[in-house]
Amino acid sequence: MKTKQESWAWITEWVESLPSQNTNWAPFTAFVVPVLRACVRAGLNDYFRAGQSMSHIIFSTAEEHGLEKYSPPPPRVTLLHDRKKNQWFIAWSRWNLLVKPEAMERQECVTSETVLPTLKSYLSDLWRETRQGEPLPAALEEQASW
Numbered sequence: 178m179k180t181k182q183e184s185w186a187w188i189t190e191w192v193e194s195l196p197s198q199n200t201n202w203a204p205f206t207a208f209v210v211p212v213l214r215a216c217v218r219a220g221l222n223d224y225f226r227a228g229q230s231m232s233h234i235i236f237s238t239a240e241e242h243g244l245e246k247y248s249p250p251p252p253r254v255t256l257l258h259d260r261k262k263n264q265w266f267i268a269w270s271r272w273n274l275l276v277k278p279e280a281m282e283r284q285e286c287v288t289s290e291t292v293l294p295t296l297k298s299y300l301s302d303l304w305r306e307t308r309q310g311e312p313l314p315a316a317l318e319e320q321a322s323w
């Protein structure tokens with residue numbers, strides 16, 4: 178995946194391809210696909226890269242695929258589901274949280290009603306940290322609606 182847009186197309190296709198009858202994947206797909214589509218409609222695929230690590234959806238401003246190849250590891254925002262608690266979270270870290278869950282620097286529990294504004298807030302912080310001096314993408318501005 179060379180471009181940011183390709184990363185969003187790939188991750189959306191991957192999530193949609195998960196078994197729809199599976200009791201674990203069906204709710205995952207039902208939650209994640211609308212989030213990804215809303216982000217693309219807002220134009221975030223022009224500014225952020227989207228990827229996955231198992232069942233975590235990861236957003237970054239990295240120019241290239243494969244966050245593990247960067248040193249030091251860049252910050253990223255992760256959308257993840259805790260199956261034991263049946264809760265969704267948006268988290269901030271510099272590491273893959275499947276490999277190093279203790280690396281989570283902050284997180285917020287989200288629902289289908291709060292996931293987009295929370296993700297917008299985290300992506301705004303990510304942009305400000307990694308693209309210092311560049312204007313915030315219009316989709317992340319306060320008045321922008323998804």
